[in-house]
Amino acid sequence: xxxxxxxxxxxxxxxxxxxxxxxxxxxxxxxxxxxxxxxxxxxxxxxxxxxxxxxxxxxxxxxxxxxxxxxxxxxxxxxxxxxxxxxxxxxxxxxxxxxxxxxxxxxxxxxxxxxxxxxxxxxxxxxxxxxxxxxxxxxxxxxxxxxxxxxxxxxxxxxxxxxxxxxxxxxxxxxxxxxxxxxxxxxxxxxxxxxxxxxxxxxxxxxxxxxxxxxxxxxxxxxxxxxxxxxxxxxxxxxxxxxxxxxxxxxxxxxxxxxxxxxxxxxxxxxxxxxxxxxxxxxxxxxxxxxxxxxxxxxxxxxxxxxxxxxxxxxxxxxxxxxxxxxxxxxxxxxxxxxxxxxxxxxxxxxxxxxxxxxxxxxxxxxxxxxxxxxxxxxxxxxxxxxxxxxxxxxxxxxxxxxxxxxxxxxxxxxxxxxxxxxxxxxxxxx
Ligand SMILES: Cc1cc2nc3c(=O)[nH]c(=O)nc-3n(C[C@H](O)[C@H](O)[C@H](O)COP(=O)(O)OP(=O)(O)OC[C@H]3O[C@@H](n4cnc5c(N)ncnc54)[C@H](O)[C@@H]3O)c2cc1C
Numbered sequence: 165x166x167x168x169x170x171x172x173x174x175x176x177x178x179x180x181x182x183x184x185x186x187x188x189x190x191x192x193x194x195x196x197x198x199x200x201x202x203x204x205x206x207x208x209x210x211x212x213x214x215x216x217x218x219x220x221x222x223x224x225x226x227x228x229x230x231x232x233x234x235x236x237x238x239x240x241x242x243x244x245x246x247x248x249x250x251x252x253x254x255x256x257x258x259x260x261x262x263x264x265x266x267x268x269x270x271x272x273x274x275x276x277x278x279x280x281x282x283x284x285x286x287x288x289x290x291x292x293x294x295x296x297x298x299x300x301x302x303x304x305x306x307x308x309x310x311x312x313x314x315x316x317x318x319x320x321x322x323x324x325x326x327x328x329x330x331x332x333x334x335x336x337x338x339x340x341x342x343x344x345x346x347x348x349x350x351x352x353x354x355x356x357x358x359x360x361x362x363x364x365x366x367x368x369x370x371x372x373x374x375x376x377x378x379x380x381x382x383x384x385x386x387x388x389x390x391x392x393x394x395x396x397x398x399x400x401x402x403x404x405x406x407x408x409x410x411x412x413x414x415x416x417x418x419x420x421x422x423x424x425x426x427x428x429x430x431x432x433x434x435x436x437x438x439x440x441x442x443x444x445x446x447x448x449x450x451x452x453x454x455x456x457x458x459x460x461x462x463x464x465x466x467x468x469x470x471x472x473x474x475x476x477x478x479x480x481x482x483x484x485x486x487x488x489x490x491x492x493x494x495x496x497x498x499x500x501x502x503x504x505x506x507x508x509x510x511x512x513x514x515x516x517x518x519x520x521x522x523x524x525x526x527x528x529x530x531x532x533x534x535x536x537x538x539x540x541x542x543x544x545x546x547x548x549x550x551x552x553x554x555x556x557x558x559x560x561x562x563x564x565x566x567x568x569x570x571x572x573x574x575x576x577x578x579x580x581x582x583x584x585x586x587x588x589x590x591x592x593x594x595x
Contacts, residue, residue, distance in 0.1 A: 167485075167502075168484060168485045168488040168502055168503050169484060169502060169503050169504075169506070170431055170502045170503065170504050172504070173484075173502075173503060173504050173505065173506065174504070174505050174506075174507075175479075175480040175481060175484075175505075175506055175507060176505065176507055177236055177237045177354070177505065177507045177509075178429040178461070178466075178468065178504070178505040178507070179236055179237070179240075179352060179353050179354030179355075180236065180354060181505075182352065182354055182355065183236065183352075183354030183355055183357065183358045185229040185230065185231060185232070185236065186229060186230040186231070186358075186361065186373065187229045187230075187373055187374070188230075188373065189372065189373055189374055189375075190370060190371070190372040190375070193223070193372060193375065193391065193393050193394045193396060194221075194223055194370065194396065195394075195395075195396065195397065196221070196396065196397045196398070197221050197222060197223040197370075197396055197397075197398045197399075198215070198220035198221045198222065198398070198399050198400065199211075199212075199215050199220050199221075199222050199223075199398060199399065199400045199401070199402060199552060200222075200223050200224075200225065200377075200387070200389050200396055200398035200400075200401050200402070201215075201222060201223070201224040201225070201401075201402040201404055202225055202377045202380075202401065202402065202403050202404060202405055202412070203224075203225075203226060203233065203403070203404035203405045203406070203408070204224050204225075204226035204230045204231055204232070204233075204235075204361075204371055204373070204404075205231060205233045205234060205235030205357070205404060205406065205541060206235045206356075206357070206360065206537065206538070206541035206542040206545060207404035207406060207530050207531065207537075207541040207542070207544065207545035207548075208224050208226075208402065208404035208545060209224065209235075209357070209360040209361065209363075209364050209542075209545065210360065210541070210542040210543070210545030210546040210549065211402045211404060211528075211530075211545040211546065211548045211549040211552075212224050212364045212367075212369040212371075212549070213360065213363050213364050213367055213369070213546070213549070214545075214546050214549030214550055214553065215369070215549045215552060215553065216364060216367035216368045216369040217367045218549070218553040220552070220553070221368070222364075222367075222368070222369040222370070223369070223370050223371075223372065223396060223398070224364065224369055224370070224371045224372065225372045225375040225376075225377050225389075225391055226371070226372070226373050226374075226375060227374070227375070227376035227377070227408070228373065228374070229373045229374070230361055230371055230373045231354075231357045231358075231361070232373075232408075233405075233406065233407065233408050233509060233510070234406065234407060234425075234509040234510065234511060234537065235353060235357050235537075235541070236353060236354045236357050237353070237427075237507055237508070237509035238353045238425075238509065238537075238538055239353075239427060239447075239457055239458075239459065239468060239470050240350050240351050240352060240353045240356075240447075240459070240462075240468075240538065241294065241348065241349075241350055241447040241449070241457060241459060241538065242273060242276060242348060242349040242350065242351065242447075242538045242539045243273065243294065243345070243348050243536050243538075243539065244266075244269040244270050244272065244273050244320070244345075244348075244539070245269050245272055245273075245519065245533060245536040245537070245539055245540035246265060246266055246269035246518075247517040247518070247534050247536070248516070248517055248518065249310075250262055250266060250315040250318070253265055253266075253518075256516075256565075257564070257565050261561060261564050261565065263315075263317075263318065263561075264560070264561030264564065265518070265561035265562065265564075265565075266315065266318045266561075267318065267561065268543070268560045268561045268562060269540070270318065270320065271543065272539040272540045272542075272543035272544075273347060273348070273349070273539050274347075275539075275543050275546075276349075276538075276539040276542060276543065277289065277291065277349060279542070280351070280356070280359075283359070283363060285355070285356060285359030285360075285363075286355060286359070287351045287352045287353075287355035287356040287358075287359055288350070288351055288352045288355065288462035289349060289350075289351040289356075290349060290350055290351070290445070290462075291346075291347060291348075291349045292348070292349060292350050292444070292445045292446050292447060293344050293345060293346045293347070293348055293444070293446050293447075294344065294345040294348035294446060294447050294448070294449065295325070295333045295334060295342050295343075295344055295446040295447075295448045296342050296343050296344075296345060296448075296449055296450070296451065297330075297334070297339035297340075297341070297342035297448060297449070297450045297451065298339060298340040298341055298342050298450070298451050299339065299340070299450050299451050299452050299591065300340055300594045301340045302594055303340065303451040303594075304326075304327070304340040304341045304342065306451075307324070307341075307342060307343045307451065308324045308343065310343070311323070311324055311343050320345060320346075320347060321345075321346040321347060322343055322344060322345050322346060323343065323344050323346070324341070324342075324343050324344075325341055325342055325343065325344060326341045327339070327340050327341040328341075329341075330342070332443070332444075333443065333444060333446060334441070334442065334443075334448065335440040335441040335442070335443070335495060335497060336441070336494050336495055338493065338494055339450065342451075344446070348447060349447075350445075350447050350459055350462070351462075351538070352462050353538065356538075360542075372391075372393065374392075374393070375391050375392060375393050376391060376392045377389055377390070377391050377412055378390045378391060378392060378412070379412070380401055380412065380413070380527060382525075382526065383397065385399070386398055386399040386400070387399075387400075387401050387526070387527075389401060400526075400528065400552050401526075401527045401528065402527075402528045402529065402530075402545075402548055402549075402552070403416060403527050403528070403529040403531070404529070404530065404531070404545060404548075405531065406420070406511075406512035406531045406532070406533065406537065406541070407420065407422045407423070407509070407510035407511045407512035407513075408422070408510055408512075409422070409512065409531065409575075410575075411575070413524075413527065413529075414574075414575075415524055415525070416524070416529060416531065417574070417575035418569040418573055418574060418575060419514060419515070419520070419532070419567050419568065419569045420512045420513070420514065420531060420532060420575070421512070421513040421514065421515070421573075421577045421580070422510040422511070422512060422513075422575075422577065423472075423510065423511050423512075423513050423535075423577070423580065424472070424477045424478070424508045424509070424510055424511075425470060425471075425472065425508060425509060425510075425511050425535060426470060426471065426472060426473060426474075426478075426480065426483035426487060426506075426507075426508045427468060427469065427470030427471075427487070427506075427507060427508070428468070428469055428470070428483075428484050428487045428488060428491070428503045428505060428506045428507075429461065429466050429467075429468050429503065429504055429505040429506075430466045430467045430468075430469075430491075430498065430501050430502070430503060430504065431466070431501055431502050431503070431504045432465045432466060433465060433466060433467065433498075433501055435464060435465065437497060437498075438460050438464050438465065438466075438467070439464075440497065441460075441467060441495050441497065441498075442458075442459065442460045442467070445459075445460060445464065446459070447459045452587075452591040453587035453588075453590060453591050454471070454472050454584055454587050454588050454591060455471060456469065456470065456471035456490060456494075457469075457470050457471065458470065458491070458494075466504075467491065467495070467498065469487055469488075469490070469491040470487070471487065471490065472584065473486035473487055473490065474486065474584075475580075475581035475582075475584050475585055476580065476581045477508075480506040480507050480508055481506065483506060483508060484503050484506030487503075487506070488502075488503055511533070511534065511535040511537070512531050512532050512533060512534070512537075513532070513534050513535070514532035514534060514567070514568070515568045515569065515570055516565070516568050517534050518532065518534075518562065518565065519531065519532045519533045519534070519537075519540055519544060519562050520532045520562055520563070520565070520567040521544045521547065521548060521560060521562045521563045522563045522567065523551075528548050528551065528552060529548070530544035530545055530547070530548050530562070532567075544560065544562060547559070547560050
């Protein structure tokens with residue numbers, strides 16, 4: 165069988181080519197820290213930056229390399245990150261809380277842009293707009309109505325693109341039109357992460373890779389933190405482990421559903437072809453429950469195409485050909501072009517499809533971005549840092565609802581494969 169992979173294809177993140185993972189190990193782990201942050205992704209690093217700038221002695225520990233998790237593996241699409249509709253949130257939590265959650269969602273997007281620009285992080289950040297496309301005509305009507313009926317005072321700049329005009333946005337006819345969310349943006353996630361590592365260190369934070377935290381126990385008015393490289397006494401602890409949350413905190417593990425998201429990068433394409441496929445450099449996502457998302461690479465020489473192509477978790481060697489096949493269904497013009505990178509990462513879903521932040525048994529946390537954390541993870545990480553510094557602005561709408569779990573859920577999503585099966589069926593039938 166002909167392979168879709170180039171001879172030198174890698175089963176690792178495309179972004180690691182330009183920003184290779186940093187594996188340097190701290191010579192010696194400090195015996196004490198004011199704050200120990202578990203996890204060196206966007207959540208952990210943004211918390212670390214605020215805290216170190218606030219005068220705290222900060223140690224960030226990651227079980228893998230610095231940025232091992234999703235923060236160097238994602239698609240680099242930045243949205244407002246709120247999955248539920250305003251009406252459903254208002255029904256569940258009241259209008260005031262719904263409003264706060266929506267406001268924080270919008271703020272996470274503008275704050276991320278301001279932060280990257282003011283700190284001079286060179287990461288190909290661009291406000292390109294999102295083309296959110298409908299996979300059937302009913303979804304198109306729903307999308308168009310969502311733009312007409314935006315909640316008062318929370319409107320975002322957006323417009324509708326009917327199917328007849330879709331070619332101006334996309335070199336494909338398989339979708340049924342869509343909407344443009346004009347403020348959504350793109351970046352190179354690896355370069356963004358590398359910029360955060362630099363800022364955290366400049367502020368005085370120490371970062372230890374290959375330093376898995378194995379236990380956190382109360383000790384006096386702080387914590388004793390056990391790592392594979394020694395024990396650290398810390399006044400405060402931040403849990404920033406999202407989709408990689410393991411048995412370290414069973415309470416959090418029972419609330420986070422780790423779901424693999426899979427993605428490929430094509431080999432270099434003729435520029436004219438990329439201009440045909442994604443002429444306005446938008447980031448694109450579709451309305452399926454089991455959705456696909458894609459974009460051009462920052463140099464506009466490749467297509468990055470992501471989604472979920474298997475019921476259970478699988479290997480990038482297997483997901484690569486399946487994603488390639490889906491990509492060809494969308495863009496037959498890519499026939500003959502192969503894949504140079506196929507990789508995956510675990511996003512952290514929640515039972516209410518909302519991110520959550522707060523304090524549990526004295527441990528501060530932010531997690532559960534449901535696959536949309538490029539803006540929100542950093543924003544909530546920053547807010548957690550402010551909270552520990554005692555600042556009132558650390559409070560967000562995401563700390564105002566309870567963080568739900570389910571009976572019989574202990575951290576292994578046994579229901580995932582049947583759920584994906586049902587969702588895919590509903591996507592196909594348009595129900
Ligand atoms: C393929 C893919 C595509 C995506 N595309 C997008 C996108 O386009 N837009 C978007 O908004 N979001 C996207 N996401 C999601 C986004 O990347 C995440 O929401 C975000 O990076 C979460 O950041 P984080 O810092 O909370 O977690 P992560 O970056 O996952 O970091 C968690 C870290 O915790 C560490 N850790 C866990 N347990 C321990 C322990 N016991 N001790 C020490 N360290 C530990 C892990 O090693 C890991 O490095 C995508 C994700 C994937 C996988």
